[in-house]
Amino acid sequence: MNYRLAMTTPNTSHPSGRLAGKTAVITGGSNGIGRACSERFAAEGANVLIADLLIEPGEAAVEAINASGGTARFVQLEAASQEANEAMAAAAVEHFGTIDVVVTAAGVSHGEYRSGDLEGGMKRMQKAAEAAAVNPAASLVDLDIDDWRRVLDVNLTGTLLAIQSTASVMLDQGKPGSIVTIASIAAKDPLWGSPSYPVSKAGVWMLTKNAARTLAPLGIRVNAIGPGFIETNMTAVLSEVDEYNKMILGSTPMGRKGKPSEIASVALFLASDDASFVTGELIHPDGGWFTG
């Protein structure tokens, strides 16, 4: 592979940052957890490539980072597309010369999920509640197979494709790296309703361990974060319904949802040399979800 010289002025505004001089690729970086990671990593000196399906919030995130002295670029990504993942990795090399750190935060909660579409999310939840009133097993026995496939395609296959494309660059360049996948408490807890999301996240967890074992001798660490409920577009629809809100807070000993920045802090630890002997782990910033 030919790597062109870096064309974007590197982030030199945070020379003592924990990711100074590194390049980070963040999928799902336009919103929520991915955006918080993008901002935090840039503040720690990384050059950041935000890759996301949604262009407008992605470009807004880039603008905010660049305005505060960081260095970021945006590339559109369909996480489930191999071609798009390869183009993402090539764009990182084109702009910044290399890839050191990756966070795979692109994800969906159901097949029709579109980040920020609260109205669509509410309609969908209403439909699911009506189906469950008729048949309590509807989320399983009547699960639309295309919906299941889309969740698996984006969350699980998308994570694999991002790992493949970015780890290939690290390996070709003979450089160490750190990959952080975003799983969920749903990797271990089936939660409620459709099996698609928890199955995809359990898959992300096993994929992370497999990749960690394969890549450890080659200098690449791979770890997963399994957040509890975090205040993002993805959970906004649940916050609107008192019953769900109570259920979530009742199962979270800290009695609140987390903030995206609280996940970015864990991602920063895993991405940085502070975690130099950590690989194949799943860390749960979840307010105590699994203490019960």
Ligand SMILES: NC(=O)c1ccc[n+]([C@@H]2O[C@H](COP(=O)([O-])OP(=O)(O)OC[C@H]3O[C@@H](n4cnc5c(N)ncnc54)[C@H](O)[C@@H]3O)[C@@H](O)[C@H]2O)c1
């Ligand atoms: N919010 C939570 O409570 C929570 C808990 C555990 C895990 N997670 C996981 O964290 C990750 C980030 O979610 P979030 O809560 O920040 O939600 P979010 O909607 O704010 O962010 C998700 C991002 O992924 C992008 N995305 C979705 N489908 C994509 C696709 N096909 N290709 C490229 N980009 C795509 C969206 O455009 C969006 O910017 C997801 O993997 C989610 O499953 C979230």
